[in-house]
Amino acid sequence: MDLFEKIVSMFREQARAGIFPAHLEHADLSRATTLGDLGIDSLGKMALLTALMDLADQYFPDDAFKDDHTLEEIAQIAGAAPSSIAALN
Amino acid sequence: MMTVTSVFEAFKQRTADIHLWAGEGKVQTWTAAQLRTQAQACCEEFERMGVAAGDTVVIAADTSLAVIACIFGAWGCGAAVAIPPPLNSTSSQGARGRFLEFLRPKLFVSGQADETLDTAASPECAVISIEGLAALAPSVRDFGVAPCMDDVALIQMTSGSTGLPKGIGITHKMLAANCAAIVDRTEAQASDHAVSWLPLNHDMGFGVTAASIMAGLALTLIPSSVFMRSPSTWFEAISRQRGSISASPAFACSLMATIARRLARTGVDLSSLRYLIVGAEPIFAAHLQSFETAMRPFGLRENVVKPAYGLAEAVVAVTCTDAAAPYRVIHVDGHALRTLGVITKLSDGTPGALPFVSNGKPLPNYKVKIVDQDGMDAPSGIEGSLYIAGPSVAASYMGNADADKFHDEWFDTGDLGFIDEGEVFICGRRRDLIIRGGVNISPSRIEWAVEELLGLRQGQVATFSVLDHEKSKETIVAVIGKMTHPAEAAQDRLRIGRAVADAVSVQLDHIVFVRSSCIPRTTSGKVQRTRAREMFLRNEFSTSLEDSHGPL
Numbered sequence: 001m002d003l004f005e006k007i008v009s010m011f012r013e014q015a016r017a018g019i020f021p022a023h024l025e026h027a028d029l030s031r032a033t034t035l036g037d038l039g040i041d042s043l044g045k046m047a048l049l050t051a052l053m054d055l056a057d058q059y060f061p062d063d064a065f066k067d068d069h070t071l072e073e074i075a076q077i078a079g080a081a082p083s084s085i086a087a088l089n
Numbered sequence: 090m091m092t093v094t095s096v097f098e099a100f101k102q103r104t105a106d107i108h109l110w111a112g113e114g115k116v117q118t119w120t121a122a123q124l125r126t127q128a129q130a131c132c133e134e135f136e137r138m139g140v141a142a143g144d145t146v147v148i149a150a151d152t153s154l155a156v157i158a159c160i161f162g163a164w165g166c167g168a169a170v171a172i173p174p175p176l177n178s179t180s181s182q183g184a185r186g187r188f189l190e191f192l193r194p195k196l197f198v199s200g201q202a203d204e205t206l207d208t209a210a211s212p213e214c215a216v217i218s219i220e221g222l223a224a225l226a227p228s229v230r231d232f233g234v235a236p237c238m239d240d241v242a243l244i245q246m247t248s249g250s251t252g253l254p255k256g257i258g259i260t261h262k263m264l265a266a267n268c269a270a271i272v273d274r275t276e277a278q279a280s281d282h283a284v285s286w287l288p289l290n291h292d293m294g295f296g297v298t299a300a301s302i303m304a305g306l307a308l309t310l311i312p313s314s315v316f317m318r319s320p321s322t323w324f325e326a327i328s329r330q331r332g333s334i335s336a337s338p339a340f341a342c343s344l345m346a347t348i349a350r351r352l353a354r355t356g357v358d359l360s361s362l363r364y365l366i367v368g369a370e371p372i373f374a375a376h377l378q379s380f381e382t383a384m385r386p387f388g389l390r391e392n393v394v395k396p397a398y399g400l401a402e403a404v405v406a407v408t409c410t411d412a413a414a415p416y417r418v419i420h421v422d423g424h425a426l427r428t429l430g431v432i433t434k435l436s437d438g439t440p441g442a443l444p445f446v447s448n449g450k451p452l453p454n455y456k457v458k459i460v461d462q463d464g465m466d467a468p469s470g471i472e473g474s475l476y477i478a479g480p481s482v483a484a485s486y487m488g489n490a491d492a493d494k495f496h497d498e499w500f501d502t503g504d505l506g507f508i509d510e511g512e513v514f515i516c517g518r519r520r521d522l523i524i525r526g527g528v529n530i531s532p533s534r535i536e537w538a539v540e541e542l543l544g545l546r547q548g549q550v551a552t553f554s555v556l557d558h559e560k561s562k563e564t565i566v567a568v569i570g571k572m573t574h575p576a577e578a579a580q581d582r583l584r585i586g587r588a589v590a591d592a593v594s595v596q597l598d599h600i601v602f603v604r605s606s607c608i609p610r611t612t613s614g615k616v617q618r619t620r621a622r623e624m625f626l627r628n629e630f631s632t633s634l635e636d637s638h639g640p641l
Contacts, residue, residue: 041525
């Protein structure tokens with residue numbers, strides 16, 4: 001399972017747990033789906049940031065992920081070495 | 090300890106500094122004298138611009154020391170202040186226009202120098218920027234007037250369920266009464282230092298700031314935009330300023346618990362904090378406990394988290410946990426509560442037991458009671474409507490809107506709860522209001538966004554929230570009267586969720602499609618959100634069209 005698939009799996013799990021909108025559990029989430037497409041609000045985005053930190057086991061600044069980032073790009077950012085994150089943004 | 094009778098008098102006698110924490114270690118400090126002479130300069134400028142007793146000054150700028158000076162400058166003219174929510178996706182230009190049309194202010198203080206106003210909404214309103222006020226030379230001339238205690242100090246706006254603004258005229262007397270009660274319950278002393286990131290347009294933000302000034306406390310304010318950009322600034326400020334009193338909506342506690350790992354990088358020390366007021370939205374035991382556990386390594390002491398209950402109609406606070414006592418959590422039979430509205434206490438761990446957090450006892454001189462469906466006072470052990478009374482509880486809305494909520498001295502909060510050992514517990518909400526992140530959201534705004542996206546006529550969407558005590562969450566639901574093919578439903582939900590997040594900055598947790606005829610309406614066609622909520626909880630929509638949301 002690559003990082004993109006792990007991220008999608010995390011979304012589905014968190015949706016089932018009531019953290020993210022319930023419909024994300026079964027939504028068609030592709031690599032081109034953007035963060036904005038997910039319909040999560042600022043509190044949800046904080047939860048996402050924390051989940052991604054756990055998933056990637058590294059620190060991300062509060063503004064690491066933006067609404068127009070695709071899930072593919074989020075996976076790239078999350079998977080990059082800490083020193084590369086600024087460049088990817 | 091307090092000898093002053095109003096927040097304005099306390100400001101005039103103030104000796105403690107006030108600080109603005111701008112993040113990244115930047116702190117701006119004004120002495121009390123600097124703040125006072127700046128407020129006096131604002132007062133002079135306002136008088137020159139024609140502001141007089143009885144007028145309203147709208148201050149549309151994020152928290153700054155200049156804004157504090159502006160508030161007291163307006164009060165020094167005998168005027169009232171009103172602070173609208175910032176312009177963003179949760180508060181559009183249209184909402185700002187309705188706000189101004191309702192208030193008809195004499196003066197609009199803009200957050201940006203180049204901001205213009207829709208003069209049709211406020212034809213006689215002068216405009217000045219907060220930068221312009223901050224640049225005024227300090228004045229040693231005393232304020233023009235001393236406001237009377239019955240003068241309106243603050244107009245708090247509440248949108249209610251319709252999205253149309255309602256105003257609450259808070260007099261200096263009401264403000265002082267609530268501040269004094271908060272100071273009493275928190276046992277605030279001159280040695281305390283209050284830290285707040287809450288916006289001043291929020292009742293909790295204004296209340297904490299006013300109470301801190303009333304008590305003469307040192308005060309550090311964090312612009313809410315700084316907090317939202319980087320929540321850790323809140324605890325960095327407490328740590329550096331040795332903050333002892335703070336306040337927060339419950340969501341921020343959950344948020345801080347989730348970013349605890351990031352806090353470790355900042356080396357914050359919360360050992361100075363002794364009273365953290367938590368309220369503004371439903372409080373769940375699991376959230377408080379995870380917050381306390383996550384913050385222990387940062388020095389958070391036992392018995393610091395203090396749940397409270399309040400609302401803008403009472404200025405802010407009505408109940409609050411004692412400084413000396415820890416908050417109580419009791420466990421209640423969920424089935425008996427849901428089916429009979431009866432409170433049956435169970436021990437923790439009993440199957441079906443739901444935890445409820447106490448919001449504390451009423452503040453001194455305040456009263457609460459539970460009223461049943463027939464409007465009769467309910468005995469202890471019964472869930473019902475929470476009514477409140479006290480020296481800061483409004484007697485009416487401006488323009489006498491929603492007069493049926495006011496019953497002599499009592500105000501019907503629209504919240505459902507019960508009283509145990511004199512302490513208030515909240516179970517749910519009767520009124521059609523959604524609270525997310527401590528912010529009241531009109532369900533109408535969500536419904537409009539969905540109807541616009543899908544091209545539906547009005548009345549095809551019912552939006553409401555459900556307090557889910559098992560998931561410790563206020564879940565937001567939209568029931569949409571639209572035939573949707575199951576194959577398209579998933580994609581439609583994504584579109585709707587995105588549109589609502591874009592338009593109202595809130596996430597829809599459950600989107601349910603039903604036949605239009607399944608949406609409960611009155612005989613006049615108005616959507617019955619409360620009935621829709623009941624049907625959702627009974628899973629009655631599941632057979633309506635294309636799926637089941639499953640029991641909450």
